[in-house]
Amino acid sequence: MNDIRHTILWVIFGFSMVLLWDRWQLHNGHKATFFPVPSAVTAPPPATGAASAGATGAASVPVPSAAVATAVPGAVPDQPAAPAVRERVEVRTDLYRLVFDSEGGSLVQAELLKHVDMADKTRNFRLLDASPQRVYVAQTGLVGGSFPTHKTVMTVVPGPRVLEEGEDEISVRFESPIHNGVKLVKTWTLRRGAYDIAVRHEVLNTGSVAVSPQLYLQLVRDGNKPPGESSFYSTFTGPAVYTEAKKYQKIEFKDIENGKVDIPKSASDGYVAIAQHYFATAWLLADGVQREPFTRKVDSNLYSVGMLTPLGSIAPGASRAVDARLFAGPQVETMLEKLSPGLELVKDYGWLTILAKPLYWLLDQLHKMLNNWGWSIVGLVLLLKVAFYWLNAKAYASMAKMKALNPRITEMRERLKDKPQQMQQEMMRIYREEKANPMGGCLPIVLQIPVFIALYWVLLSSVEMRNAPWIGWISDLSTPDPFFILPLLMTASSLLQTALNPAPPDPMQAKMMWFMPLIFSVMFFFFPAGLVLYWLTNNILSIAQQWIINTRMGVPPQFNLPKFR
DSSP states (O other), X not given: OTTHHHHHHHHHHHHHHHHHHHHHHHHTTOOOSSSOOOOOOOOOOOOBOOOOOOTTOOOOOBOOTTOOOOOOTTOOOXXXXXXXXXXXXXXXXXXXXXXXXXXXXXXXXXXXEEEEOSSOTTSEEEEEEESSSOEEEEEEEEXXXXXXXXXSBOEXXXXXXXXXXXXXXXXXXXXXXXXXXXXXXXXEEEETTOSEEEEEEEEEEOSSSOBOOEEEEEEEEESOOOTTOOSSSOOOXXXXXXXXXXXXXXXXXXXXXXXXXXXXXXXXXXXXEEEOSSEEEEEEEOTTOOBEEEEEEEETTEEEEEEEEEOOOBOTTOEEEEEEEEEEEEOOXXXXXXXXXXXXXXXXXXXXXXXXXXXXXXXXHHHHHHOOHHHHHHHHHHHHHHHTHHHHHHHHHHHHHHHHHHHHHHHHHHHTTTOHHHHHHHHHHHHHHHTOOTTTTTHHHHHHHHHHHHHHHHHHHOGGGTTOOOSTTOXXXXXXXXXXXXXXXXXXXXXXXXXXXXXXXXXXXXXXXXXXXXXXXXXXXXXXXXXXXXXXXXXXXXXXXXXXXXXXXXXXXXXXXXXXX
């Protein structure tokens, strides 16, 4: 019974190492060894229109079987006109530097002016891009006939390209040539202080017969991990689909590759997105607008996620307009919640979301008061320690009692080492007489583990930590401590905790209990400073509480130093 507590700690340690190994496997593109992700049931792929792809991310678009890309009978032939010249259009606001391509009126580059690049902090962070190195673009167009698509070269309507002081919004307008009697006018409108871009699609039927096109909205991205990601922890990069029926569904690029994607065929709510660490893009439609989500392999290592929405029948001379929004920005949870139901889920906390969301809310409230994310982390850990004070007090009181009994238990084990059955009976008698519970020091701590794991994911996922300073040498809580001061202090505090705990009677177990904090500490040397700060603060507060309780119970703090002989 005296070894039960140590056995539980070993189980927790072993389970943690298994989880870390699985995350390492996933990070390197292998299947998880112990906890594989179940594959979704493969849905039959929809019929497709003409597929074309290239370095600029031209993507094939799934087309419902009813929408065959043929000319509409009786339509007026396209009127000859001077072909539009393909060009790039740069637009700048307080938050963005955007580049549009007149081929399709697509968004092919997005720099976030409030966020610097982690590899080169002299440059802005580039979320969207179409270059030989990477492809990540937002495209729209029409299917259901020979209509304008993201491959149609459009005319750019002249207008301002910089959001000046005192102005609240700026627009960029693209007009397609008439294809099969249909003209598409696409207007992108950017507002000051907003990461959601309004995109209005106006479809004009200039022909002599009714047409029934469908509008597609898609994001096209290569399957590479974002540059600069740590090898010591892994975060999700890939498409996601949200509907009220199936909630938030993450989709691995390899599942698209293998045709193992199971998403709703139609919905009247939700969004499609591509998420990565700290940032995301998403196409949003108003609730009630019918849509058909889809995923698609476009080319080698090039994938798309999007949705089709029917426009209904458009009579000759009539027009139809559809308003959409493109979110392209940081995963600020409070902002995402206001934009669309469920959009905050692109900031993925996994199965601990129910605990992580209130922890993030509390962290955000502390930041409003302290105006420093580092001190907000310290304050949050302090509040959690206060909340769990009595639970921890029971654990440390039980440890203190076990520590007081340790010399007596050690002497008894040595005396009865050749009589294991009598040793067990004697041990149980001592616990009964002294009213000691070997499990009492473990259970209260085990109950708190999910809370602290949830806090780990909050700190790892929150873009607010990115480039956020704390004090002195810590200028970015999302990157490792440049001088390794916090990891060294955390290692020292972990070893001090081990010294304060009752030593296991078994010498081999006692030695291994000293190796555990050292093994964990190695990983923390490469973890973001914000995570190490949280763990260090937790260790210091735990040591202080344990020291006080031991002193009150008449068990003065003694350091059980290892004997490596």
